Amino acid sequence: MRKVMLVCNAGMSTGILAKRIEEASEGQLQVRAYGEAEYADNLDGVELILVGPQLRHQIPTIKKNVTVPVQSIPPKYYGLMDGKGVFKEIKKLLEM
Amino acid sequence: MNFNSISEKIEKHILPLANKLSSQRHLKAIRDAFMSLLPITLLGGVASVIGAAPVTETTTNGFLLAWAGFASQNSLLLSWINALxxxxxxxxxxxxxxxxxxxxxxxxxxxxxxxxxxxxxxxxxxxxxxxxxxxxxxxxxxxxxxxxxxxxxxxxxxxxxxxxxxxxxxxxxxxxxxxxxxxxxxxxxxxxxxxxxxxxxxxxxxxxxxxxxxxxxxxxxxxALSAADSLGFTIIVTLLLHLFWFFGIHDAAFGAVLGPIRDGNLSINAAAQAAGEVLPHVFTTSFWVYFVIIGGCGSVLSLAILLITSKSKQLKTVGRVGIVPAFFGISEPIIFGVPLMLNPIFLIPFLLTSTVNGIISFLLLDSGFIAKTFAMLSWQMPSVFGAFLSTMDIKAPILIIVLILIDMLIYFPFFKMQEKQCLAMENEETE
Incomplete structure (x- = not known):
């Protein structure tokens, strides 16, 4: 199972999305949501970091701290908590 | 210049500013420290609520009297928990x-x-x-x-x-x-x-x-702290934070300044409550979370209620996805789903609703018509319950319901404009 991390302010709203992406991936992905204060401690095995649009201004800083790709979640997927839509994006990014 | 090019220009300046505010090491440490306080404020909030049994000299309800008795027998313990x-x-x-x-x-x-x-x-x-x-x-x-x-x-x-x-x-x-x-x-x-x-x-x-x-x-x-506990400050802060959210940027960037003021005032109110003194402050964390931003920033709970009744399929879907999170103070699905972010139709009501909530609540709490806040339970507690438990005043949840209705009135004409646009697009697709 490949690991993807979602980051938002406290891991609250991305928490809802993380569950939906996992469901959409049917066991291919492990998706965990973390707050901005704690993401750096949980990078083990993570291949991709997706950032909530409300924290997109932090992407330059997050990029400096990690070695994996960092992307913003498109707002329209985020608003609809569209796990399938984000999973499609992830498949492209991870070349699955 | 049209709206899009103006907002693009502003976004180009506001994103680096928000990043600077969020990454500066001292501001970030303050913000993260305040965010980590939650278990402590929750225990303090529970002790404060237990200590504040809503009884008067005329109370005859057996449960309330027993509660008040328990609180006075254990007042040393409750005060000690509160102090720590x-x-x-x-x-x-x-x-x-x-x-x-x-x-x-x-x-x-x-x-x-x-x-x-x-x-x-x-x-x-x-x-x-x-x-x-x-x-x-x-x-x-x-x-x-x-x-x-x-x-x-x-x-x-x-x-x-x-x-x-x-x-x-x-x-x-x-x-x-x-x-x-x-x-x-x-x-x-x-x-x-x-x-x-x-x-x-x-x-x-x-x-x-x-x-x-x-x-x-x-x-x-x-x-400076007492100047911050004023109607003017409440209005300015509410407008500023919502302007950031209008660009889809989380208000945490301001946490380093607002955290100490909000939580500091709450702490002072809690101490006053435990000592049986008059509560000095209005602008506390619970005031902000339960009274000003009802349903998260943008006070979107009211809008979510309008959305689920919408004739537009798209808006109805957004409302269904977003109403439960909004009930628990999470507004992102509505903000990014409708979207409200960078949507000129919603600029006015998005800034106005929380500001109106702030003004009305500030005046009512400041005048003493509704009791001031002395406890903070959780950011995710729905406003109706949070407003009651943080003040132990039954008028507080009634105020929240009235404010949700007022917010619905403010959002309504703009919601209709958006709905008209969405319906036109949906009809085009089906034709």
Missing amino acids: TLGGMALYICMGITYFLSKHFKMDVFIPMMITMFGFMMLVCNPIELGWAGSSIDISYMGGQGLLPAMLVAFIGVELYHYMREHNWGRITLPPSVPASLTEVFAGLVPAFLTLSVYVVIWIIFNALGTNFTAFIYSIISP
Whole structure:
């Protein structure tokens, strides 16, 4: 199972999305949501970091701290908590 | 110039600004420290609520009387919990900042923590009697009044210690045969000793002036703090934060400034409540979370209710996805789903709803018509319950329901405009 991390302010709203992406991936992905204060401690095995649009201004800083790709979640997927839509994006990014 | 090019220009400036505010190490440490306070404020909130049984001289309800009896029998315990939670907030903030700042420097946190805890006890607490038979210290500055001094203690300690370690000041070098852990202890010995001494010197200076560090700092900042507890400040802050959210940027960037003010005022109110005094502050964390932003920033719970009744399929879907999170104060699905972000139709109601909530609530709490807040349960507690539990005033949840109705009225015409657009697009697709 490949690991993807979602980051938002406290891991609250991305928490809802993380569950939906996992469901959409049917066991291919492990998706965990973390707050901005704690993401750096949980990078083990993570291949991709997706950032909530409300924290997109932090992407330059997050990029400096990690070695994996960092992307913003498109707002329209985020608003609809569209796990399938984000999973499609992830498949492209991870070349699955 | 049209709306899009203006908003693009503003976004180009606002994103780097937000990033700077969020990444600056001291501001970030303060923000993360306040965010980590939640278990402490929750326990304090529970103790405060238990201690505030809603009884009057005419109460005859058996349950309420039993509750009041329990509270008075256990008043020592409840006050003690209160003093160590909401009333001890500065201690945990000092620890939190030490932790997050050390982490930023990728420095082991134990020695810095020891240093700043010494500084905290030395400068924020005051000795009364240090005798053989017993010792007592004054901890009255450990709450809201001591927040800024505690933050300074943490910054001074971590920054000084880190600076000296980085520059190998006073590094005691041991022969290579000595185990690494011991080498580390000795390498930090002189920097730690010097940093501790700085606190001692500060104490000596203020003591010679006939005051103490914490009382002095508090006397300087208290005019600014009372100015912050005003209707004008509430309006400005609400507008500013919502302007950021209109660009889809989280308001956490302001947490370093607002956290100390909101939580500090809450801590002072909680202490007043425990002591049976009049509550001095309106603008607290619970005021903000439960009374101003009903359903998260943008007060979107009202809009979510309108959305689920919409004839537009798209808006109805967004409403269904977003209404439950909004009930628990999470507004992102609605903000990004409708979207409200960068949507000129919604600029006015998005800024206006929370501001109106803020103005009405401020006036009603300030005048004493509704009791002021003294507890904070959770950011995710729905406003109706949070407003009641944080004030123990039955008029508070009624106010929240009225405010949701007012917010619905404000959103309604703009919601209809958006709906018309969506319906037109949906009809085009089906034709």
